[in-house]
Amino acid sequence: MSKEEKVIPYKIYLEESEMPKAWYNVRADMKNKPAPLVNPATKKPVTEADLAPVFCDELIKQELDNDTRFIEIPEEIRNFYKMYRPSPLVRAYCLEKKLGTPAKIYYKFEGNNTSGSHKLNSAIAQAYYAKNQGLVGVTTETGAGQWGTALSMACAYLGIDCKVYMVKCSYEQKPFRREVMRTYGASVTPSPSMETEVGKKMLAEFPGTTGSLGCAISEAVEKAVTTPGYRYVLGSVLNQVLLHQSVIGLEAKAALDKYGVKPDLIIGCAGGGSNLGGLISPFMGEKLRGEKDYEFIAVEPASCPSFTRGVYAYDFCDTGKICPLAKMYTLGSGFIPSAIHAGGLRYHGMSPVLSQLYHDGFMKAVAIKQTEVFAAAETFARTEGILPAPESSHAIKVAIDEALKCKETGEEKTILFGLTGTGYFDMYAYEKFHNGVMEDYVPSDEELAKSMSALPDVE
Amino acid sequence: MSKEEKVIPYKIYLEESEMPKAWYNVRADMKNKPAPLVNPATKKPVTEADLAPVFCDELIKQELDNDTRFIEIPEEIRNFYKMYRPSPLVRAYCLEKKLGTPAKIYYKFEGNNTSGSHKLNSAIAQAYYAKNQGLVGVTTETGAGQWGTALSMACAYLGIDCKVYMVKCSYEQKPFRREVMRTYGASVTPSPSMETEVGKKMLAEFPGTTGSLGCAISEAVEKAVTTPGYRYVLGSVLNQVLLHQSVIGLEAKAALDKYGVKPDLIIGCAGGGSNLGGLISPFMGEKLRGEKDYEFIAVEPASCPSFTRGVYAYDFCDTGKICPLAKMYTLGSGFIPSAIHAGGLRYHGMSPVLSQLYHDGFMKAVAIKQTEVFAAAETFARTEGILPAPESSHAIKVAIDEALKCKETGEEKTILFGLTGTGYFDMYAYEKFHNGVMEDYVPSDEELAKSMSALPDVE
Numbered sequence: 054m055s056k057e058e059k060v061i062p063y064k065i066y067l068e069e070s071e072m073p074k075a076w077y078n079v080r081a082d083m084k085n086k087p088a089p090l091v092n093p094a095t096k097k098p099v100t101e102a103d104l105a106p107v108f109c110d111e112l113i114k115q116e117l118d119n120d121t122r123f124i125e126i127p128e129e130i131r132n133f134y135k136m137y138r139p140s141p142l143v144r145a146y147c148l149e150k151k152l153g154t155p156a157k158i159y160y161k162f163e164g165n166n167t168s169g170s171h172k173l174n175s176a177i178a179q180a181y182y183a184k185n186q187g188l189v190g191v192t193t194e195t196g197a198g199q200w201g202t203a204l205s206m207a208c209a210y211l212g213i214d215c216k217v218y219m220v221k222c223s224y225e226q227k228p229f230r231r232e233v234m235r236t237y238g239a240s241v242t243p244s245p246s247m248e249t250e251v252g253k254k255m256l257a258e259f260p261g262t263t264g265s266l267g268c269a270i271s272e273a274v275e276k277a278v279t280t281p282g283y284r285y286v287l288g289s290v291l292n293q294v295l296l297h298q299s300v301i302g303l304e305a306k307a308a309l310d311k312y313g314v315k316p317d318l319i320i321g322c323a324g325g326g327s328n329l330g331g332l333i334s335p336f337m338g339e340k341l342r343g344e345k346d347y348e349f350i351a352v353e354p355a356s357c358p359s360f361t362r363g364v365y366a367y368d369f370c371d372t373g374k375i376c377p378l379a380k381m382y383t384l385g386s387g388f389i390p391s392a393i394h395a396g397g398l399r400y401h402g403m404s405p406v407l408s409q410l411y412h413d414g415f416m417k418a419v420a421i422k423q424t425e426v427f428a429a430a431e432t433f434a435r436t437e438g439i440l441p442a443p444e445s446s447h448a449i450k451v452a453i454d455e456a457l458k459c460k461e462t463g464e465e466k467t468i469l470f471g472l473t474g475t476g477y478f479d480m481y482a483y484e485k486f487h488n489g490v491m492e493d494y495v496p497s498d499e500e501l502a503k504s505m506s507a508l509p510d511v512e
Numbered sequence: 513m514s515k516e517e518k519v520i521p522y523k524i525y526l527e528e529s530e531m532p533k534a535w536y537n538v539r540a541d542m543k544n545k546p547a548p549l550v551n552p553a554t555k556k557p558v559t560e561a562d563l564a565p566v567f568c569d570e571l572i573k574q575e576l577d578n579d580t581r582f583i584e585i586p587e588e589i590r591n592f593y594k595m596y597r598p599s600p601l602v603r604a605y606c607l608e609k610k611l612g613t614p615a616k617i618y619y620k621f622e623g624n625n626t627s628g629s630h631k632l633n634s635a636i637a638q639a640y641y642a643k644n645q646g647l648v649g650v651t652t653e654t655g656a657g658q659w660g661t662a663l664s665m666a667c668a669y670l671g672i673d674c675k676v677y678m679v680k681c682s683y684e685q686k687p688f689r690r691e692v693m694r695t696y697g698a699s700v701t702p703s704p705s706m707e708t709e710v711g712k713k714m715l716a717e718f719p720g721t722t723g724s725l726g727c728a729i730s731e732a733v734e735k736a737v738t739t740p741g742y743r744y745v746l747g748s749v750l751n752q753v754l755l756h757q758s759v760i761g762l763e764a765k766a767a768l769d770k771y772g773v774k775p776d777l778i779i780g781c782a783g784g785g786s787n788l789g790g791l792i793s794p795f796m797g798e799k800l801r802g803e804k805d806y807e808f809i810a811v812e813p814a815s816c817p818s819f820t821r822g823v824y825a826y827d828f829c830d831t832g833k834i835c836p837l838a839k840m841y842t843l844g845s846g847f848i849p850s851a852i853h854a855g856g857l858r859y860h861g862m863s864p865v866l867s868q869l870y871h872d873g874f875m876k877a878v879a880i881k882q883t884e885v886f887a888a889a890e891t892f893a894r895t896e897g898i899l900p901a902p903e904s905s906h907a908i909k910v911a912i913d914e915a916l917k918c919k920e921t922g923e924e925k926t927i928l929f930g931l932t933g934t935g936y937f938d939m940y941a942y943e944k945f946h947n948g949v950m951e952d953y954v955p956s957d958e959e960l961a962k963s964m965s966a967l968p969d970v971e
Contacts, residue, residue: 062528063594069521135522136606136897147595147669165624167899167934209894210606229688229939235946236893434695435668438595440626475626477936480688487694 064141065308072139073303074131075123076296079334080406082341085413086119087292087405088380091367096511099377106278107285107376111182115293124296126178127185133177133210134300137166142308143437143472149456151436156459158452159316160472161305161332162439167233168203170442170474171328172288175297176203179286180211189282190214194244194269196223197397198230199442199474200288205237215239216283218246218272221264222392230478244269251275251373265389266399271373289325290370290379290404298331305469306335316347316469318455322447323351323360323418324397326404332471333416340415349416350455351407352447354426356394356494359384359403360411360418362501367511368402378509381408384496385504391494395482396423397444401504419451422493426450427486430476442474443482523600524767531598532762533585535755538793539865540581541800544872546751546864547839549575550826555970558836565737566744566835570641574752583755585637586644592636592669593759596625601767602896602931608915610895615918617911618775619931620764620791621898626692627662629901629933630787631747634756635659638745639666639674648741649673653703653728655682656856657689658901658933659747664696674698675742677705677731680723681851689937703728710734710832724848725858730832748784749829749838749863757790764928765794775806775928777914781906782810782819782877783856785863791930792875799874808875809914810866811906813885815853815953818843818862819870819877821960826970827861837968840867843955844963850953854941855882856903860963878910881952885909886945889935901933902941 080086089098104113115124126134145158163171183191190213195201201217208215217239224231224243234241244264245252251271255262262268270287277285288294309316319336321329329351339345353360359382369386370376383402390399403411410416423443430446432453433439441449448470459466476483485491539545548557563572574583585593604617622630642650649672654660660676667674676698683690683702693700703723704711710730714721721727729746736744747753768775778795780788788810798804812819818841828845829835842861849858862870869875882902889905891912892898900908907929918925935942944950 063591066525132522132605133897146591167893167897169936206897210897228943229936232939232943232946233899233936236890236899236942238894431695434626435697438592438626438665438669440692440695477628477688477692480691483695484687484691487691 059312061144061312063146064143065311066141067139067304067307069135071307072131072134073126073300075125077299077303077335077338078118078121078124078296079337080119080292081122082338083409085409087409090377090379091511093374093378093509107274109179109182109186109188109284111185112179112293115296116291127181130177130181137173139304140165142305145437147436148433152453152456152460154456154460155463155465156456157465157467158456159469161301162472163301164439164472164475168199168206169477170199170203171298171301171331172200172203173206174300174331175288175294175327176207178297180204180207180213183284183286184211184213188213188284190216191286192216192273192277192283193286193288194218194266194273196220196266196399198223198227198478201239202230202233203288204286205234205239208239209237216276217241218244218269220244220266220269226481227478244272246272249275265372267372267386270371271375274375289327289400290402292406294327295330295334295404295406298327299334301328301331301471302333302335305332314467315345317466318348318350318468320350320352320448320451320468320470322398322444322471322473323353323403323407324444325400326407328471328473330404330407337410337415350451351411351416351418352451353418353420354394354396354398354447355420355422356390356496357384357399358420359401361420364505365408365412366508368508370402378511379405381405382411384501385507387507388504393492393494394423395443395485395491396426396447397442398447421447421450422495424486424491424493427483427491429453439472440476441472442476443479445473448472518771520603520771522605523602524770525600526598526763526766528594530766531590531593532759533590534582535585536582536758536762536794536797537577537580537755538797539578539751541797542868544868545578546868549836549838550970552833552837552968566733568638568641568645568647568743570644571638571752574755575750586640589636589640596632598763599624601764604896606895607892611912611915611919613915613919614922614924615915616924616926617915618928620760621931622760623898623931623934627658627665628936629658629662630757630760630790631659631662632665633759633790634747634753634786635662635666637756639663639670639672642743642745643670643672647672647743649675650743650745651675651732651736652745652747653677653725653732655679655725655858657682657686657937660698660700661689661692662747663745664693664698667698668696675735676700677703677728679703679725679728685940686937703731705731708734724831726831726845729830730834733834748786748859749861751865753786754789754793754863754865757786758793760787760790760930761792761794764791773926774804776925777807777809777927779809779811779907779910779927779929781857781903781930781932782812782862782866783903784859785866787930787932789863789866796869796874809910810870810875810877811910812877812879813853813855813857813906814879814881815849815955816843816858817879818860820879823964824867824871825967827967829861837970838864840864841870843960844966846966847963852951852953853882854902854944854950855885855906856901857906880906880909881954883945883950883952886942886950888912898931899935900931901935902938904932907931
């Protein structure tokens with residue numbers, strides 16, 4: 054519990070001069086490093102040369118670097134950050150009052166940019182290194198569209214091309230997201246498409262398919278490796294992404310330090326792990342170094358429960374099985390949450406860094422049903438004024454639960470959670486919730502056993 | 513032209529302690545006061561008693577007060593402001609670089625809240641005074657939905673009821689906006705409806721009508737005056753709204769003053785005038801008092817050109833003709849811009865305060881076609897990262913034009929414009945623009961002559 058001597062404002066903004074100048078690489082402080090990516094052909098750890106056709110050179114270095122604690126943020130990226138960062142660290146006075154809790158609740162709000170989420174933090178970095186390498190452009194996939202939007206913005210700013218493969222059902226159901234990307238000059242192709250061999254094969258086998266994230270990844274990778282001057286970029290899961298997203302935690306920590314506040318409990322939603330990893334990294338570093346103690350909770354959807362019901366094993370990152378293998382908590386690369394799940398965080402696996410930390414007992418995880426998530430989202434919107442993304446609302450739900458526990462015990466815990474983004478493009482899901490027709494989906498043990506039975510054979 | 517001695521950050525945020533504690537009432541400094549509202553029955557200036565059945569008591573006082581220069585912002589409103597204010601004053605470094613202009617461009621960005629615009633500044637004030645008076649709730653109308661969303665948020669925060677009449681075509685075409693309002697607990701009724709006499713009459717006469725703002729106003733007013741414990745509130749045009757919106761200009765001025773910057777030119781988009789009036793008020797006050805000089809430009813759509821092609825005369829504020837009459841620049845209360853106009857700012861009249869200032873030569877006005885507006889919006893989005901609302905983009909267009917003039921002349925003008933909000937719910941219009949099927953609409957002289965021929969007979 055922290056002593057607060059200064060009056061804490063509703064929102065703490067850092068000065069430009071206080072913004073981080075380097076990203077923090079939590080792997081440097083991990084005794085047990087995350088397991089290396091493995092080449093699916095050789096079953097050996099990937100080398101820089103293995104990855105060079107797919108990823109940008111500098112990003113490969115970052116991906117494989119388990120030792121360098123701080124990596125400088127290039128000035129051009131820092132200038133871009135200044136357009137939409139520092140993001141506010143908000144003291145949730147109104148929510149505390151509404152709950153009647155003695156807990157002190159803070160959230161780091163990453164939604165005040167047009168991508169609507171924290172994804173922009175890594176998108177600009179990846180686009181920058183691509184441009185710096187003299188590339189013409191990048192390819193990627195997007196589901197709900199936040200990552201695709203972020204990458205489009207970054208590429209527009211730097212003047213490089215951006216090709217986005219958007220899961221077909223999202224392309225059709227979320228025309229607004231598509232148009233935002235087009236505003237930023239990106240080409241957006243519904244996946245599966247006739248532009249790639251993977252896509253053609255998929256359409257031949259399943260003519261009516263509405264696509265999947267795994268297939269879109271495979272198409273984007275194929276396009277990158279077969280088009281001169283292009284590389285593939287990814288918005289979550291990878292080590293490099295967590296590195297870039299550490300800017301969230303670094304800013305949050307600097308803002309709290311200014312006011313002498315130390316959080317007891319840090320909560321983040323977890324899909325692929327980009328936000329959670331970024332938020333907790335600098336705090337986790339202190340814990341790993343034995344300097345300070347914090348409690349960490351990863352919140353995942355009950356419909357895609359990789360931490361709480363998955364296995365810790367090597368698995369494919371994409372359904373096309375052309376990407377390197379990663380050791381992670383996974384539900385199997387064939388697992389796709391039911392379409393009735395609207396709450397996001399649909400990836401079958403989890404960041405290898407976070408998987409290792411979870412495996413080593415440095416953090417907890419809980420899984421939440423989506424109707425509870427939307428109820429928490431509504432409470433939050435009405436009290437704090439921000440309409441949260443369903444993804445972010447997983448963290449809200451657990452923050453509220455923890456604050457209510459404090460109400461019972463009288464404990465004045467300081468809680469920090471990550472509010473990753475806004476829900477402006479998720480109103481179909483909110484509508485279902487308002488109309489009382491939102492259902493919960495929890496995969497059966499049999500379903501998970503089946504999807505986890507097809508793991509690759511790697512030790 | 514201003515001397516800048518300190519390094520200007522990308523975004524200037526005021527400290528909480530620097531936020532305005534009082535609104536500024538520009539009428540106090542106007543030698544020619546705006547013409548009073550007139551009772552349509554008696555043709556005499558309205559009294560507090562005339563307005564009491566429609567508006568909240570304290571708001572009537574503010575509406576009629578032409579003399580008090582500063583009106584204290586109640587603490588509860590100031591606390592609410594702290595949730596989403598101060599809004600950033602942004603130095604548009606990236607846009608300046610893109611344009612290659614020696615001009616220094618600043619914008620006050622009001623879009624970082626869930627209503628997506630500046631409307632929340634007045635919504636919370638009006639909801640507060642309603643609650644303070646012991647009312648059960650408020651009624652209003654909304655077109656595109658920004659005002660309705662803002663009012664829903666304010667009412668949810670204060671725990672009073674909110675009934676929104678939403679123009680039927682918007683209700684159907686913008687289901688997301690409707691769901692945001694429902695998230696905040698508002699009841700949203702498509703207008704015309706069977707809930708009011710005005711609505712029933714309209715539906716009987718025009719069974720297929722998709723509604724109009726004027727009709728929705730009439731329904732909301734009728735509902736307020738016939739339901740015990742309710743009053744009607746309005747998001748623009750009125751003096752009280754400009755008063756509340758002065759927080760925009762006060763913050764902008766405080767932020768600029770901190771860095772010793774004086775704008776030469778201030779630009780705002782103008783529909784009913786709430787944003788423009790709020791932004792320019794404190795600067796206009798200095799001009800009216802002869803302390804400093806500024807140039808002001810109001811930017812309106814060529815499709816609804818009340819300043820540039822309207823008449824300065826008493827007119828009805830609503831098509832149902834049940835509201836008080838206002839003296840303003842108007843195109844006639846029957847004027848409705850063509851449906852092909854997607855750029856917002858559709859009101860037939862203009863704030864009486866701004867009308868008087870324009871009439872007295874204190875500001876200029878220009879009208880812009882929407883395809884030019886969307887082109888400017890796209891340039892802005894790609895360089896400054898923010899996806900602007902079509903309304904706001906009118907100001908962007910003229911700011912860019914003025915900055916390019918400086919490029920020709922070499923003049924280092926300091927330009928300030930109001931960026932009122934974000935365009936997340938306007939992607940249909942952006943899509944039309946991207947697909948090259950957006951058309952421009954400019955009313956003919958005959959069309960305007962006809963709509964302006966039905967003005968009420970008041971001197």
